[in-house]
Amino acid sequence: MTPDLTNESGGVVVTKMNDLMNWARLSSLWPLSFGIACCAIEMMGALVSTYDLDRFGVFPRPSARQADVIIIAGTVTFKMAERIKRLYEQMPEPKYVISMGSCSNCGGPYWQHGYHVVKGVDRVIPVDVYVQGCPPRPEALIGAILELQKKIEQEQLIG
Amino acid sequence: MSFDDIKLLLTNKFGESVITGEEYTGMQPALLIDPDRIAEVCLELRDNPKTYFDFLSCLTGIDYGIDSGRFGVVYNLSSIPYHLQLTLKVSKENNRNEEELPSFPSVTSVYRTADWHEREAFDLVGIFFEGHPDLRRILLPDDWEGYPLRKDYKTAEYYKGIKID
Numbered sequence: 001m002t003p004d005l006t007n008e009s010g011g012v013v014v015t016k017m018n019d020l021m022n023w024a025r026l027s028s029l030w031p032l033s034f035g036i037a038c039c040a041i042e043m044m045g046a047l048v049s050t051y052d053l054d055r056f057g058v059f060p061r062p063s064a065r066q067a068d069v070i071i072i073a074g075t076v077t078f079k080m081a082e083r084i085k086r087l088y089e090q091m092p093e094p095k096y097v098i099s100m101g102s103c104s105n106c107g108g109p110y111w112q113h114g115y116h117v118v119k120g121v122d123r124v125i126p127v128d129v130y131v132q133g134c135p136p137r138p139e140a141l142i143g144a145i146l147e148l149q150k151k152i153e154q155e156q157l158i159g
Numbered sequence: 160m161s162f163d164d165i166k167l168l169l170t171n172k173f174g175e176s177v178i179t180g181e182e183y184t185g186m187q188p189a190l191l192i193d194p195d196r197i198a199e200v201c202l203e204l205r206d207n208p209k210t211y212f213d214f215l216s217c218l219t220g221i222d223y224g225i226d227s228g229r230f231g232v233v234y235n236l237s238s239i240p241y242h243l244q245l246t247l248k249v250s251k252e253n254n255r256n257e258e259e260l261p262s263f264p265s266v267t268s269v270y271r272t273a274d275w276h277e278r279e280a281f282d283l284v285g286i287f288f289e290g291h292p293d294l295r296r297i298l299l300p301d302d303w304e305g306y307p308l309r310k311d312y313k314t315a316e317y318y319k320g321i322k323i324d
């Protein structure tokens with residue numbers, strides 16, 4: 001952008017309402033501060049200084065009512081599954097789910113003999129992006145955020 | 160105090176029948192104790208000035224398998240002042256019927272630590288502890304059916320409508 005376009009008195013930007021809203025939404029994806037097992041450690045790593053997910057407008061919110069995305073970072077036990085479902089239901093629409101790590105994708109190391117583990121969080125809530133790894137590196141989670149941004153960019157909320 | 164001294168101390172106090180056997184195969188020797196008297200034995204070992212087993216390091220519930228039909232509990236005691244370790248074991252036959260859980264006296268009155276350990280053994284192995292103040296499941300949801308660390312446990316197909324596999 002040239003300086004006179006960004007200048008308050010001068011510039012005009014023409015865009016579609018839908019694109020503007022999508023741009024605003026994808027630039028401020030607020031996840032719920034919620035982590036359930038070892039993967040959450042990598043999620044925290046992604047959020048703080050070295051990887052700094054803040055750059056993408058991603059910073060965690062303490063309430064489901066303020067969250068746009070829930071990152072399922074860890075092992076989903078049956079006991080936790082109910083809580084996850086409730087948290088998801090408390091989030092306002094439009095809402096998104098990132099399944100981070102093998103556990104939440106498919107049960108991970110508890111695939112066999114894991115009587116207490118839900119074999120994939122998608123049995124409880126719908127998932128938008130899956131991240132593979134045990135645990136996935138912070139880069140992989142950043143990749144998932146970028147994927148989610150692409151998805152949001154294509155959405156039609158109005159019209 | 161050596162292992163033999165501890166044995167002597169117990170038999171002097173409670174009689175020969177309190178010790179039902181010994182095991183030397185494990186990492187440390189274990190005393191097999193008459194299940195009905197385990198709480199008294201623990202209390203004596205804790206309070207006797209020669210032993211002061213003041214710390215319950217661990218309490219484990221064990222299913223000895225379908226063939227033997229036995230359930231047991233292992234107590235790992237430590238004496239902080241004397242740097243001593245002692246393993247006690249109790250076991251009982253049981254018909255594996257979930258209506259009649261194998262039952263042992265609770266040692267919560269001796270060691271407060273035993274509270275959650277006994278709840279865990281109850282939750283996962285299905286061992287009942289008489290006199291426990293609050294014997295509820297501790298890890299699994301309250302409405303869970305069965306005791307998953309039993310050798311004959313079969314995973315259910317569904318839990319609250321979610322497929323288990």
Ligand code: SF4
Pocket residue numbers: 037038039040073074075100101102103104108109133134135136
């Ligand atoms: S996928 Fe691996 S790292 Fe992540 S929660 Fe499961 S066991 Fe832990």
